[in-house]
Amino acid sequence: MKRIQDCTISKITWLNTDSYLLELDVPDEIPVLAPGQFAEIRIGNSPDVFLRRPFSFLDADVENRKLVFFIKRIGKGTRHLGELHPGETVNIIYPLGNHFQVPEKGNVLIVGGGSGIAPFILLGKELQKKGVGMTFLLGGKAGSDILLTDRFSQYGDVLITTEDGSKGEKGMVTDHSVFTSDPFPFTMIYACGPEPMMKAVARMSCLKNIPCEVSLENLMACGFGVCLCCIVETTEGNLCVCTEGPVFNTNRLKWQICA
Ligand SMILES: Cc1cc2nc3c(=O)[nH]c(=O)nc-3n(C[C@H](O)[C@H](O)[C@H](O)COP(=O)(O)OP(=O)(O)OC[C@H]3O[C@@H](n4cnc5c(N)ncnc54)[C@H](O)[C@@H]3O)c2cc1C
């Protein structure tokens, strides 16, 4: 069941000049959160941000009733949120959306770019519970964009690419040498990040003939399937990312990646 709650900010931790962790104290018990689900956060007290903004759960501490979000500052809402202080409250609606499918076995590749790394700590936890092997591939423009590697390395190996070559291999995520491994050691790929990155990763999954799930970050307004501003074209027609997603198997998306 969805909850609408005022939560108190307990901590904001800046990780670089434009990304931060937002930690919220939740008044009631936290329900089970599946990897890929998200919350709509109302950026209260901002004179010019009216609509809630969607953010994936980075982590949840059920015992201490804390929710953690990883947020990249890109516009008014994410800037204002990062300027709030511990003790102030934000109103959230959660949990929203569907989630990544977690296989019973296998060895998966998890590709994250920009704020797209957010859903992958919860995914790592679920995969680890099932004994599924995983490797994270994190991409950014420069080394300072590669964040939370210590957290990801608790669940699997961490590979890195940067466009300027300052950390890991130089290039885009799909330029990483892991994609030339023969045989390709992974049974499934998950991706979240900028759409061109997800399309390139999905194309790789086609070439390797393995399934791929992506978490789409379409612009959203209502978060409830009413305003239709988050539509994505799929093989079943136009679907709302907020209610039918945000996670889709790429074979459902009309991205023509296998052409
Ligand atoms: C399901 C879901 C989960 C998300 N999870 C996270 C997360 O965990 N961490 C995180 O940092 N971000 C996440 N996002 C993206 C986040 O919601 C947007 O960055 C945020 O709403 C931007 O708000 P803003 O007011 O700062 O920017 P705005 O002022 O609204 O926009 C600034 C500029 O960015 C563009 N923009 C806004 N939103 C997006 C978007 N989603 N994709 C591409 N361009 C956009 C606008 O068109 C505009 O040009 C998620 C999005 C979705 C749909």
Ligand code: FES
């Ligand atoms: S955000 Fe309104 S329909 Fe999806």
